[in-house]
Amino acid sequence: MAILLHEEGLLHKSRLYGTDMNEHVLKKAKMGSFPIEKMQLYTKNYMQAGGTRAFSEYYTVKNGVVQFEPFLKDNMVFAQHNLVTDGSFNEFQVIICRNVMIYFNEPLQNHVHGLIYESLCTDGYLGLGNKEGVVFTTHASCYEEVDGTETFYRKVK
């Protein structure tokens, strides 16, 4: 997301929040390092998403570990947040909540969808994991699929 915003000239005026309930996960995310084995897939995803540069411009490699450019984290806030027990803490233009709700039962999924709905501005975008969707949730009618995908939605009401 930071790279996308950077290439659109928007990163300097954006604020990105990375949240998880697990502090170890947050600590790892803050480091911005990834195993080199992932780079082939990430490069492919970058190109498919319309990236305009060489993906390798965004990282350096040392001892088999990829370190992303620190400027990408300049406007990022990493915070502990529990989707089940904590409330909404801001209004966002984009929310990406991937591969968490697959582990939740139906009432919990609906609870999290309520939280997401409350936290997303009208016309804001919601990205879910590829085994997740809004179709069978209490908020199905509030979203429109974007580009015919079942994982990327716009909040319409």
Ligand SMILES: C[S@@+](CC[C@H](N)C(=O)[O-])C[C@H]1O[C@@H](n2cnc3c(N)ncnc32)[C@H](O)[C@@H]1O
């Ligand atoms: C399978 S990982 C998905 C990570 C990432 N979103 C992705 O797609 O690669 C699930 C993550 O959800 C987090 N998680 C599980 N229950 C949560 C909750 N109630 N609130 C916030 N995060 C939660 C876990 O700590 C874990 O990092």
